[in-house]
Amino acid sequence: MTSIAIILNGAEMTVETTSLAQLLADRGVDERQRFVAVAVNNLVMPRSEWASVRLAAGDRVEIVQPMKGG
Amino acid sequence: MDDPFNLGGERFASRLLMGSAGFPNQQVMLDALDASGAEIVTVAIRRINLSGQHEETAAVLGARGRLLPNTAGCYTARDAVLTAQLAREALGTNWIKLEVIGDRHTLYPDVPELLAAAGELVQAGFVVLPYCNDDPITCRKLADLGCAAVMPLAAPIGSGMGLINRYNLAIIRDRIEVPVVVDAGIGTASDAAIALELGCDAVLVNSAIAKARRPVLMADAMRRAVEAGRLAWRAGRIPQLHHAEASSPEAGLIGT
Numbered sequence: 300m301t302s303i304a305i306i307l308n309g310a311e312m313t314v315e316t317t318s319l320a321q322l323l324a325d326r327g328v329d330e331r332q333r334f335v336a337v338a339v340n341n342l343v344m345p346r347s348e349w350a351s352v353r354l355a356a357g358d359r360v361e362i363v364q365p366m367k368g369g
Numbered sequence: 370m371d372d373p374f375n376l377g378g379e380r381f382a383s384r385l386l387m388g389s390a391g392f393p394n395q396q397v398m399l400d401a402l403d404a405s406g407a408e409i410v411t412v413a414i415r416r417i418n419l420s421g422q423h424e425e426t427a428a429v430l431g432a433r434g435r436l437l438p439n440t441a442g443c444y445t446a447r448d449a450v451l452t453a454q455l456a457r458e459a460l461g462t463n464w465i466k467l468e469v470i471g472d473r474h475t476l477y478p479d480v481p482e483l484l485a486a487a488g489e490l491v492q493a494g495f496v497v498l499p500y501c502n503d504d505p506i507t508c509r510k511l512a513d514l515g516c517a518a519v520m521p522l523a524a525p526i527g528s529g530m531g532l533i534n535r536y537n538l539a540i541i542r543d544r545i546e547v548p549v550v551v552d553a554g555i556g557t558a559s560d561a562a563i564a565l566e567l568g569c570d571a572v573l574v575n576s577a578i579a580k581a582r583r584p585v586l587m588a589d590a591m592r593r594a595v596e597a598g599r600l601a602w603r604a605g606r607i608p609q610l611h612h613a614e615a616s617s618p619e620a621g622l623i624g625t
Contacts, residue, residue, distance in 0.1 A: 308416040326419055334427035335417065336458035341447075343454045361416065363455050365427040367398070368413025368441050369388030369526070369553075369575035 306359045319344065319352035319360070328362060335364050372603070374571055376409075376548055377464060377496040377517045383408045384565065385595045386437070386550065387588070388575025389430060397584050402433055405578065405588035410434045411466055413441050414456045427460065437498070439466040444479065446486035453490055465490060466520070466552075466573075467499040476526040476553075480507050484514065491515040500552050503537040505544055512547045519545055520573065523564065524554025527576045531560040535567060542568040558587075558594035565598025566606065 304313050307322075316322055319339065320330070328335055330346045337344045338361040344352055354360070373380040387407040392398035402410060410430050417424075430436060438456035443449040446469060453465040469486050471479035478501050490497045496517045501507050503521040511519050521541055524530035531554065532538060542549050548570040555561055555577045564572050574591055581587035 308419060310419075326417075328417070334424075334431075334459050336414075336455040338451060338455060341451055343451070343458050345458060361455070362419075363414050363459065364417045364424055365412040365436065365438060365456070365459055366415045366424050367389040367392070367426050368415075368439055369390045369411055369573075 303354060303356045303358075305354060305357065308360070308362060314354075317354045318350075319354055320349045322354065322360065323349060323362065326362065335362065337362050372599070374548070376550075376571070377498075381408045382406075383592075383595075384571040384599055385561070385591055386411065386571060386573040387578065388573065389426065390575055391579040392584060393579075395429065398579070399429065399433065401578055401584045401588035402430070403588075404585045404592065405574075406592045408434050409437050411437045411439050411573065411575070412460075414438055414452050414459065431460075435464075436460055436462065437464055437466050438462065439500075440468045440486075442470070443468060444470055444482075446482045446489065449482070449486040450489050450493075453486075453495060454493075457495070463494055464496040465498065467497050467516075477522075478502055478507075480504075483507075484510055487511055487516055488514045498550070503534050503541065505537065505540045508541045508545050508549075512545050516547060518548040518550050518570075520550045520552035522553040523551050523560065524556075526553040528554050529556030529577055529580075530554050531556045532563055532567075535563060538564065538569060539567050555591075558590040561591050562594040562598035562601070565595055566601045568602050571595075 374384045383406045385407045386409040387405050388411045440449040440452040449469045469479050469483040471477045487497050498518050499511050500520045508519040523532045550571045551564040551569050552573040555574045561572045578584050578587045
């Protein structure tokens with residue numbers, strides 16, 4: 300098992316995977332889920348690429364969704 | 370469709386856009402949306418709750434209208450561009466209500482950052498709808514960059530102050546060929562009506578509805594005000610005079 304330190308939605312944490320898809324699955328987000336988007340180091344990762352993206356130590360991952368707003 | 374509102378290459382029957390923030394609860398928000406007749410409703414893009422509680426906002430609102438994501442809360446062009454790209458990925462829309470805020474106290478736009486973000490997003494194929502100052506020069510520049518509309522504020526966001534400088538809005542309407550959507554500062558129905566009477570194409574209302582004592586009634590009032598204001602603009606108001614102009618005939622008076 301590989302552990303890496305990343306910044307996920309602004310919080311530093313250690314995760315047990317280098318697979319973006321696995322990280323998302325661990326957070327309850329799978330590629331069939333609508334209305335969610337992911338960026339790694341300020342680059343949007345289309346969901347078709349989630350399965351192939353590998354994370355590295357220090358990566359900044361953002362997982363966002365639409366919410367109520369003006 | 371009689372007198373459609375053309376925006377971003379599409380046609381809408383309603384000239385009222387509604388924001389979805391700050392309602393007492395979700396049912397009131399949905400009832401207000403129905404009462405408003407709005408076909409376009411704004412949403413924000415935010416980090417998900419990592420504990421697994423995912424929002425259902427997009428699903429419930431998206432079933433009733435077109436979702437217009439915003440970049441609210443962004444203070445730099447860079448953050449706004451990334452938020453727009455995330456919104457496009459999350460919602461499958463290239464429409465973006467572009468906000469680049471200058472400071473927390475006024476929530477006024479940071480114009481240089483706004484212009485930079487607008488240019489970049491237009492080049493990237495977005496339909497850019499920028500929240501901006503009621504400044505004809507800024508609006509001119511945004512239109513020249515290729516924005517699909519300009520969205521000048523009536524007054525600071527959430528202030529409910531109404532149209533503080535209606536003459537600027539009239540100048541913007543006269544000088545800018547893209548749709549003018551008055552965004553922010555609307556306080557009550559007459560404010561929305563005046564915006565349309567001035568010839569503005571539409572208004573975006575959030576707090577005035579969401580924070581009203583009875584939001585659904587206010588949404589209905591806004592719908593009627595927007596329709597009345599638009600009709601009055603099309604009908605053409607009479608000139609304003611500084612003296613009286615008799616309306617009854619002067620001939621045939623008794624006692625002459």
